[in-house]
Amino acid sequence: MSKSSTAISLVLLTAASAGFIGYKAVNAPADPAFPNFDDNSGADFGDGPAATPTNPSTQPSGGHSNGSTGYYNYHTNHFYSSGYSGSSSHGDDPHGSSSSHMSGTSRGGFGSTGHAIGHAGS
Amino acid sequence: MQRVVISPRPNWQQIVESQGFVFHTPQGQPYWDESAYYHLTRSDVDELEKATYELDRMCLAAVQHVIDQDLFKRFQVPPACADWVRQSWDREEVTIYGRFDLCFDGRRTPKLLEYNADTPTSLLEAAVVQWFWFKDAFPDGAPVTPVDQFNTIHERLIEAWKRFAEDSTGADGPVYFTALEGNIEDFMTVTYLRDTAMQAGLATEYIDVEKIGWNWGRQLFVDQRENPINRAFKLYPWEWMLREAFAPQLLRQTTRWLEAPWKMVLSNKAILPVLYDLFPESPYLLKASFEPLAGPHVRKPMLSREGANVQLIDAGRVTAETDGPYGGPFVYQELAPVPNFDGFHPVIGSWMVNGYACGIGVREDQTPITGNLSRFVPHVFA
Numbered sequence: 001m002s003k004s005s006t007a008i009s010l011v012l013l014t015a016a017s018a019g020f021i022g023y024k025a026v027n028a029p030a031d032p033a034f035p036n037f038d039d040n041s042g043a044d045f046g047d048g049p050a051a052t053p054t055n056p057s058t059q060p061s062g063g064h065s066n067g068s069t070g071y072y073n074y075h076t077n078h079f080y081s082s083g084y085s086g087s088s089s090h091g092d093d094p095h096g097s098s099s100s101h102m103s104g105t106s107r108g109g110f111g112s113t114g115h116a117i118g119h120a121g122s
Numbered sequence: 123m124q125r126v127v128i129s130p131r132p133n134w135q136q137i138v139e140s141q142g143f144v145f146h147t148p149q150g151q152p153y154w155d156e157s158a159y160y161h162l163t164r165s166d167v168d169e170l171e172k173a174t175y176e177l178d179r180m181c182l183a184a185v186q187h188v189i190d191q192d193l194f195k196r197f198q199v200p201p202a203c204a205d206w207v208r209q210s211w212d213r214e215e216v217t218i219y220g221r222f223d224l225c226f227d228g229r230r231t232p233k234l235l236e237y238n239a240d241t242p243t244s245l246l247e248a249a250v251v252q253w254f255w256f257k258d259a260f261p262d263g264a265p266v267t268p269v270d271q272f273n274t275i276h277e278r279l280i281e282a283w284k285r286f287a288e289d290s291t292g293a294d295g296p297v298y299f300t301a302l303e304g305n306i307e308d309f310m311t312v313t314y315l316r317d318t319a320m321q322a323g324l325a326t327e328y329i330d331v332e333k334i335g336w337n338w339g340r341q342l343f344v345d346q347r348e349n350p351i352n353r354a355f356k357l358y359p360w361e362w363m364l365r366e367a368f369a370p371q372l373l374r375q376t377t378r379w380l381e382a383p384w385k386m387v388l389s390n391k392a393i394l395p396v397l398y399d400l401f402p403e404s405p406y407l408l409k410a411s412f413e414p415l416a417g418p419h420v421r422k423p424m425l426s427r428e429g430a431n432v433q434l435i436d437a438g439r440v441t442a443e444t445d446g447p448y449g450g451p452f453v454y455q456e457l458a459p460v461p462n463f464d465g466f467h468p469v470i471g472s473w474m475v476n477g478y479a480c481g482i483g484v485r486e487d488q489t490p491i492t493g494n495l496s497r498f499v500p501h502v503f504a
Contacts (some may be wrong), residue, residue, distance in 0.1 A: 085147035109368030121243030
């Protein structure tokens, strides 16, 4: 195989690796954690742990948000907007709340499965 | 194909760490192993290259079949996501990379074990670390001339990013690279990919996947400074993202993700029975089914990683199995003859980058199931 002399510069890589010398990898937890969309598991689209609002001052007042960004019920084919609806009602509005808006940012909506398993590569 | 014992470089740890490979000995067990290498022939490499191209062709046809026949439920893709996946396919969104895991011993035809189409790792070691090992171990081609390594992975990655840059010109801002916080292998793999993207001229940023935000007012994914994430490479599997809280936001399609959503069809082991149904005469496919097979076979979870929760079954009896966090549904695949080189069982990882079969990595174990800690052993061919 031919490689040009400048092909592998890896500047970023070596800089990043320098900060990881001596790093101890996080061991994967042993608990089974991965749900399936089969008929019995109860796992649903977007049904992971709640995302966390990191800018609460911009969250709408009212409502009894559980912090979730909503989820899809695999069995009923409905989206559920559970929280942050801006309404004064409990958040489980199966049709969403078109009249409500919020300007804040939620975080933590990805990563929960990976933390349970420990390694995302394959 | 031979397994050849060789003396490791005296200071190999320092050498590979200088190349960014700092996870060479995880949990105190060697993962990178240069006390041996695999010596392939040119015809071996030709065979692997041919098989990889043919498997890629069949896989693309299988994606079209899954879409045409609306088999998403079989693949555990929620109905709400089907159109999104279909649109990604119809737009022919580019793919950066994938790795076919092949059973091959140099004597028999390569057989597909599985396709890591979404989040393959062992990339840095295949593209970079084994290349520099080769240059050290075989300076000027000695002792066998001409000797070479099947490896243009790095160059093809840079080409892939250039192609992606052209394909995503409507998306402003840097390409974000994201991985699970705290896992060094994942972090260094995306850092390597980020390095190749930068060499292709792209602006890049890194963000832990947990720190990705969804801005409700602007209705888009944002980084920690509230900058929009318009393009992102994720080393985080689609099947997990679809089960997590931000899943509905994915359907807003405000971010161009890599690997593309349509790759979730290929990274699912349900593709194995579909491939076999479509191409039963292919010499590169093992018989596979959604039901247990009559003869010796392997049971694999449809959605699983790194050889976890695999069972080898013979005459109804489990002869070997691995632990892990995954459950069913399962697929069942004919048991391939396991290559055996002095008690070591290698699996060939054949890389498909930017549409090119461009290199291999070999991982071996002393058990017949390749797992997360199976060792990476370099290779040459002559």
